[in-house]
Amino acid sequence: MKDKLTLMIPGPTPVPETVLKAMGRHPIGHRSGEFQTIVKRTNEQLRWLHQTSNDVVVITGSGTAAMEAGIINTLSYGDKVLCGSNGKFGERWVKVAKSYGLDVEVIKAEWGQPLDPDIFKQALESDTSKEIKGVIITHSETSTGVLNDLEKISKYVNSHGTALMIADCVTSLGACNVPMDLWGLDVVASGSQKGYMMPPGLSFVAMSEKAWKASDKSNLPKFYLDLKPYRKTAAQNSNPFTPAVNLYFALEAALAMMEEEGLDAIFNRHARHRAAAQASMKAIGLSLYAADGFGSPAITSVVPNNIDAEVLRKEIKNRYDILLAGGQDHLKGKIFRIGHLGFVSDRDLLTAIASIEATLQTLGLNNNMGAGLAAAQKILH
């Protein structure tokens, strides 16, 4: 049905009407006093969201731009880095690091499994000559629905002393607790189309004082993504280039909504939705792809045992206008992923679960219609 599409993918995520309306006005001059007021306000809101006193820089670009910026501003040619890889995004950061000539040691885990913090610990502890300059990991690995133990890995990085903790928090920020200062994170990257409840187009890099200091020495090539001019102009409530002015209107509105809900309430909502999504899929006899206890608060990956996941996904889209995410690479057809990130309510999740059940029943693969909803309702009630 026209105009009925519900996004249940891990980005772009649904956008509240308040945010859409905030965007729907004429752009204003990006050097105007009115715009500077918005920059000032959003800079404060971003610090609140990141639980940090550090500067958070806003880039016009997708999440990858933020992550690439974090890497190329803090490291130098030939620097040794440890890069965690247990999914598509982990693989991407390995590629970025290698394309800039970093000396990358990949620490892998099977897709669906979390990274093992002890391997990082050993590599960091045995590095007595302090060759390791950075540790790069993805907190919530969206491709598999696994939440890695960023807090623990960051603790080992901080004990090492020299290495910087560089984290892709694109689907964890605004979904679960990511206290930047408390955990000692040096670079935190995120994107507007995820937990921010905004359309795609803005991305964010928060950097610790240690990371800013490293940026003074970093010799990797950069111009548009050189973060120093962003920091300097942010201090004057401005931007080095023309920012996506209308997305700033959206950012201000979305962060105000997040402040109104409160961080703890936002994290609780995501935790409840994760629990309900997991319980419902198990109740209808499907298995979860992510290792037990490591499911992401943003996304639940599901293995539909007797059907191609792509067929199921297409049926759900055609019948009910709900878009679920598919599997990537070797997981295509093997899993589907329910996004419950950002502006997602109990109703959205219950509807998605009901649609999965109904579609399976239509296809003759579910004779216990309602079991998933009952399991979800036990958690949501």
Ligand SMILES: *Cc1c(COP(=O)(O)O)cnc(C)c1O
């Ligand atoms: C979405 C996402 C990104 C950023 O992807 P873009 O398409 O560049 O916005 C990075 N990391 C993770 C884990 C993501 O889910």
